[in-house]
Amino acid sequence: MDNRFNNLKKAMKQTAFNDLTFSSERKDAVKEAIKGKQSQLNLHSWKESTIIAVLETVQRESKHGYAISTLLFQKNEFCFQNNEGQLYTLLHLLENKEILSSKWINEKKYYSLTTRGKKYVAAYKQGSTKKLLSLKHLMEEASL
Amino acid sequence: MSELEHLLVTEEDLDDKEQIIDQLMHEYSDDILHLVYTYVKNRVVAEDLTQEIFIKCYEKLDQFTRRSAIKTWAYRIACNHCKDYLRSWHYRKITLNEKILDYFPSKSVHVEEEIIAKNEEESLTQAVMNLPVKYREAVFLHYYEELPLAEISKVTSVNINTVKTRLKRAKELLKDMLIKEG
Numbered sequence: 001m002d003n004r005f006n007n008l009k010k011a012m013k014q015t016a017f018n019d020l021t022f023s024s025e026r027k028d029a030v031k032e033a034i035k036g037k038q039s040q041l042n043l044h045s046w047k048e049s050t051i052i053a054v055l056e057t058v059q060r061e062s063k064h065g066y067a068i069s070t071l072l073f074q075k076n077e078f079c080f081q082n083n084e085g086q087l088y089t090l091l092h093l094l095e096n097k098e099i100l101s102s103k104w105i106n107e108k109k110y111y112s113l114t115t116r117g118k119k120y121v122a123a124y125k126q127g128s129t130k131k132l133l134s135l136k137h138l139m140e141e142a143s144l
Numbered sequence: 145m146s147e148l149e150h151l152l153v154t155e156e157d158l159d160d161k162e163q164i165i166d167q168l169m170h171e172y173s174d175d176i177l178h179l180v181y182t183y184v185k186n187r188v189v190a191e192d193l194t195q196e197i198f199i200k201c202y203e204k205l206d207q208f209t210r211r212s213a214i215k216t217w218a219y220r221i222a223c224n225h226c227k228d229y230l231r232s233w234h235y236r237k238i239t240l241n242e243k244i245l246d247y248f249p250s251k252s253v254h255v256e257e258e259i260i261a262k263n264e265e266e267s268l269t270q271a272v273m274n275l276p277v278k279y280r281e282a283v284f285l286h287y288y289e290e291l292p293l294a295e296i297s298k299v300t301s302v303n304i305n306t307v308k309t310r311l312k313r314a315k316e317l318l319k320d321m322l323i324k325e326g
Contacts, residue, residue: 004264004268004322005287005315005318006287007264007265007268008268008269008272008283008287008288009287009288009290010265011264011265011266011268011269012178012268012269012272012284012288014265015265015266015269015270016181016182016269016273017178017181020174020177020178020181020187020190021173021174021177022169022173022174022176022177022191022194023191026173026191026194026195027169027173029195030165030169030195030198030199030202031162031165031166033195033199034162034165034199034202037199037202037203038162
């Protein structure tokens, strides 16, 4: 019986996976998509201070998007004025990058800092160049 | 803070990232496609998902910590992507409906296939593909990919002892299926 299982690789190659290869067209499609993502990179890159301002609004307690936007105005951060949609894009990206986490409470999405996010804020406040670099990279990442 | 140090990458690395994905596709795209097919059992869907997996690898490349081989890391992304797909609304509502249609006698391509599937290779493959997904993935990674148990555990996020148990159980199931077939 075990012999049969040893034969499994050959068997599957000959049957289920016969002629099943990832074509060069498919590979090109992946490359295209990556190129597209790279060009998006330049379209909206956020200022370092903007990202930090957003992170700081949720530093002490979790907040929903509108509260974050109001707080940003109070902090004289007008980057998202008349362009609130971008804030949600950024929040979403930061969430994807696991800088922020979110929870739904009463049909509102509340954001808070993850451990990773806290590290970034702390690193920014310490202000060493090395860490600033990492944040710069985070922004590039965030706009992917 | 090693994670932050790891993030100390400059823009030039973007080209590198592209190259890494190129390399990854060059070396493992067929293997990953086969892995995906094992989950979804449909060639076109498998190709679509594999495409998405490589894009995901590109997006997540910064999270690759080099603690494991890049192959293991990519396989893990592939596994998770497939499982997400099998859990998705689209799959559960649309694909499953199509599957139910397949069971009607008039559309019984599968039945015909089963009758034709006389030779040993085909019946063995068919038996594997008919296993429940948790056994199927273990069997594929162990017997086809020939990954060590520890790797399988990493790729599937399943405890190593559970992997062992599943392989054992899978063997029993396969035996039963093959015996029934005679």
